[in-house]
Amino acid sequence: MCGIVGVLNLQEPQPIPETVLPQMLAMIRHRGPDEFGIYRDEWVNLGNARLSIIDLSGGQQPICNEDETLWIVFNGEIFNYVELRPQLEALGHRFTTNCDTEVILHLYEEYGVDCLNYLNGQFAIAIWDTRQRSLFLARDRLGIRPLFYTLCQGQLIFGSEIKTILAHPRVCAAIDPAALTQVFTFWTVLTPHTIFQDIYSLSPGHYLQVQDGQLNIQRYWELDFTPEASQRTPQDYLDEFEQLLIDSTLIRLRADVPVGAYLSGGLDSSTTTAIIRQYAQNSLETFSIAFSDPEFDESEFQRRMADILGTNHRVVYCTHTDISRLFPEVIWHTETPTLRTAPAPMFMLSRLVRDSHLKVVLTGEGADEFLGGYDIFKEMAIRRFWAKQPDSQWRPLLLKRLYPEISRLSRSSEAFVQAFFKKNLTDTESPFYSHIIRWSNTARLQRLLVSKPEVGLLEWAEKLVPLQSNFSSWSPLAQAQYLEIVSFMSPYLLSSQGDRMAMANSVEGRFPFLDYRVVEFCDRLPSNVKLRGLTEKWLLRQLSRKLLPPDIWQRRKRPYRAPIHRSFFHQDTPDYVLELLSEDAVRASGLFNPLAVNQLVRKAQSGATLGEVDDMAIAGVLSTQLVDQQFVKTFNSRLSSLTTSDRVKVIDRTVEQIH
Known part of the structure; x- marks a missing residue:
């Protein structure tokens, strides 16, 4: 796992100052602290910060092909490189390392952009062709690894994190008000946009080619929930799923360093951890988060699973004070506002992994999205059933099974909840039916913003959320899954809560449920194999009953x-919270209505019970103020560069000399 950076002259060759790449790389030292590499010629500079996991002694980048006409820097892992290498050797390719990076390069040499279809992994790739003077950038199918770029004064500037781009002397940050409105509606900025004006994210499943100054962005893979023509028996589905998940888990153990696992106590991570214990011989270290707040704590289930599986288990204990103390550092790594504090404990967890001298962990992300695990899918199913008889008195009572706390509400409150879920109830033909309640609820936060959308929510969603041509032919569950993946999993879950929090502490996350073979298999499944009645992840539960005790595999998704608010407003409230939420600071950023923010702060300080929307508002405003402070106002004060003590490999083709 690594980080990559680059600068390409689009129109004519010109010197790129030697100070630029070391400064860009220094900003992502956390992604790859082991060694650094730089390639220079008159057209392009490429850089890599390496976290050495495979071929520890021989895999330093940049890496070239046999005649040094192709050069690559790479962030990620290719899990099937072991199988691909002999195929390439049979075609005449000669290798100088044992790493997966070189396999990509020879695949590209052999197949061009079609090389991406051979890769099973998580990646951001940059390949420079010296003969064609063309640059090839690519990102993995689901966006596990990030890749950002901008165009500035005749140059394409790119990097694994936005801070590398801002480290270029020609680039400065400005928050995009339209992108901020997306955060306060969809919970995140939707790709290809970012929170910063004119800085873009290469979308998952896409590649970008640059030649003769022209950019060409193309999709090479897409989600397709079209079911198989003929249904099989549940046992047939289970047998294939079992073999796929076992293989996807085991190939993610490939590394020349020890591999650990996150163990949340839930179904997903417990299943993959159980597979490791059953099919791999290595000892296993597992890691989890315990919360001081019992409302969020699942440590009882985590300890139980660790005892059953016999892992060497470590726990990080997270308090409200920890979250507020770490939040500025968390936002420095997310590089975007967030309506949640959930990344902060994940930051603590990856730091525990690093302090335990591990670099790699397996986690359970993806199971909920691709196997129908979230409440939003069950909520959609109940509302569609209710919509067939919208005046029914008993159909909405199914919501009590989904949200048991409704049963404890007063009659007036219960009526309010039913009215809430009845909104747009019969609009079942809308492509956004499953998510419109969530987005409408979050859009209430726009009252805090100075700049708001000029169109209605549905019209806005149609512009921002790309729907595939066959979307309307998919099942309602498939449509809901697709929306969750493209609007939440890829831009938020795998980024702010995933890659960024792990790589902040030089830890690589690996995701068996996001193996593209598992994903494509799950996409083709009939809906009732994923969501059966109101039982989520039915197929995974059938597999897990072979591996886990009943109280784990039967456990309801949590x-x-x-x-959030209890983390920022308590007896030890940090100074930065009140400073950034003060009327003067809010007015200075120019992004929020100072009066509305002041009312929100007073409500939180009063000790009143805050609902979910107010909680999200606090996290959203505070994180945005931190983004403005850290990336717009004071970014230059955090600039640094590589030093003489760093291991740096420089290939300088501007003078045909290797250092």
């Missing part, structure tokens, strides 16, 4: 969350 979403991972972390406390």
Whole structure:
């Protein structure tokens, strides 16, 4: 796992100052602290910060092909490189390393952009062709690894994190008000946009080619929930799923360093951890988060699973004070506002992994999205059933099974909840039916913003959320899954809560459920194999009953969350919270209505019970103020560069000399 950076002259060759790449790389030292590499010629500079996991002694980048006409820098892992290498050798390719990076390069040499279809992994790739003077950038199918770029004064500037781009002397940050409105509606900025004006994210499943100054962005893979023509028996589906998940888990153990696992106590991570214990011989270290707030704590189930599986288990203990103390550092790594504090405990967890001298962990992300695990899918199913008889008195009572706390509400409150879920109830033909309640609820936060959308929510969603041509032919569950993946999993879950929090502490996350073979298999499944009645992840539960005790595999899904307002407003409230939420600071950023923010702060300080929307508002405003402070106002004060003590490999083709 690594980080990559680059600068390409689009129109004519010109010197790129030698100070630029070391400064860009220094900003992502956390992604790859082991060694650094730089390639220079008159057209392009490429850089890599390496976290050495495979071929520890021989895999330093940049890496070239046999005649040094192709050069690559790479962030990620290719898990099937072991199988691909002999195929390439049979075609005449000669290798100088034992790493997966070189396999990509020879695949590209052999197949061009079609090389991406051979890769099973998580990656951001940059390949420079010296003969064609063309640059090839690519990102993995689901966006596990990030890749950002901008165009500035005749140059394409790219990097694994936005801070590398801002480290270029020609680039400065400005928050995009339209992108901020997306955060306060969809919970995140939707790709290809970012929170910063004119800085873009290469979308998952896409590649970008640059030649003769022209950019060409193309999709090479897409989600397709079209079911198989003929249905099989549940046992047939289970048998294939079992073999796929076992293989996807085991190939993610490939590394020349020890591999650990996150163990949340839920179904997903417990299953993959159990597979490791049953099919691999290596000892296993597992890691989990315990919360001081019992509302969020699942440590009892975590300890039980660790005892059953016999792992060497470590726990990080997270308090409200920890979250507020770490939040500025968390936002430095997310590089975007967030309506949640959930990334902060994940930051603590990856730091525990690093302090335990591990670099790699397997986690359970993806199971909920591709096997129908979230409440939003069950909520959609109940509302569609209710919509067939919208005046029914008993159909909405099914919501009590989904949200048991409704049963404890007063009659007036219960009526309010039913009215809430009845909104747009019969609009079942809308492509956004499953998510419109969530987005409408979050859009209430726009009252805090100075700049708001000029169109209605549905029209806005149609512009921002790309729907595939066959979307309307998919089942309602498939449509809901697709929306969750493209609007939440890829831009938020795998980024702010995933890659960024792990790589902040030089830890690589690996995701068996996001193996593209598992994903494509799950996409083709009939809906009732994923969501059966109101039983989520039915197929995974059938597999897990072979591996886990009943109280784990039968356990109801509990979403991972972390406390918000109680983390920022308590007896030890950090100074930065009140400073950034003060009327003067809010007015200075020019992004929020100072009066509305002041009312929100007073409500939180009063000790009143805050609902979910107010909680999200606090996290959203505070994180945005931190983004403005850290990336717009004071970014230059955090600039650094590589030093003489760093291991740096420089290939300088501007003078045909290797250092």
